[in-house]
Amino acid sequence: MSANVPESLDAWRMVNARKRFDGQVSLAQLTRLQGLLVDAEGQCTYALEFGRDEILRVSYVELTLETALPLLCQRTMQRYLHQISSVQRLGLIRDEADEAALPEGYEALLIAEDGELKPLDLVEDELVLAVPLVPVSPGSEAIDRDWEATAEEVAKVNPFAALASLKKQ
Numbered sequence: 284m285s286a287n288v289p290e291s292l293d294a295w296r297m298v299n300a301r302k303r304f305d306g307q308v309s310l311a312q313l314t315r316l317q318g319l320l321v322d323a324e325g326q327c328t329y330a331l332e333f334g335r336d337e338i339l340r341v342s343y344v345e346l347t348l349e350t351a352l353p354l355l356c357q358r359t360m361q362r363y364l365h366q367i368s369s370v371q372r373l374g375l376i377r378d379e380a381d382e383a384a385l386p387e388g389y390e391a392l393l394i395a396e397d398g399e400l401k402p403l404d405l406v407e408d409e410l411v412l413a414v415p416l417v418p419v420s421p422g423s424e425a426i427d428r429d430w431e432a433t434a435e436e437v438a439k440v441n442p443f444a445a446l447a448s449l450k451k452q
Contacts, residue, residue: 288331293398294375297333298342304331304402310352313407319414321353321362329406339386342375344400348409356420363420367413373405 288306310316311323327350335342348371351364374389376382382391394400 288402290403291399291401294333294344294394294400295342295398297344297400298335298375300333301335302331302333306330306402308403308406310350312403313410315407316352316410316414319352319354319411321355324353325351325364327367327406327410329402331402331405336386341386341389343389344373344375344392344405346371346373346405346409348406348413350410352410352414354414354418354420356423357417358419358423361420363418365415365418365420367410369409369413371409 288304305328307326307328309323310320310325310327313327317323327348329349330345330347332345332347333343334345346369348367348369350367352367353362354365355361356363372389373392374385375394376385376391377394377396379391379393385391392405
């Protein structure tokens with residue numbers, strides 16, 4: 284983690300001070316993300332900017348992420364780098380009931396009464412959510428979906444084809 288980003292901070296104080304933190308973290312440090320990656324090579328560059336929307340009176344943290352996650356393409360079974368470039372504005376709330384009051388464009392981030400926020404946990408949460416359900420590398424060959432099986436081919440792969448002959452007897 285970068286030297287200027289604290290391990291833990293008070294989100295409400297950071298909002299009042301309109302603080303910004305820029306950091307970089309090795310993917311190897313993000314343990315919850317490890318199971319989704321092929322390996323832990325690489326870095327994630329991030330920024331946390333705290334503020335308050337003066338019109339809507341919403342306290343927020345804006346999280347910017349830039350990284351390339353090493354994933355396994357499920358089509359080619361090869362390692363590829365999945366580019367992540369995202370900006371997410373998170374509305375800070377004290378209670379789950381406050382989530383409904385957030386305006387469009389804000390995701391809710393529940394903050395404890397003491398205001399404690401761990402920047403790396405926030406970065407890791409967003410990266411986990413950014414991993415595609417089925418990773419497919421760009422440019423990998425698409426499967427030809429126009430192919431139609433003949434009756435003989437269907438019978439070969441149909442495990443119940445033998446039962447059809449018994450039914451006729």
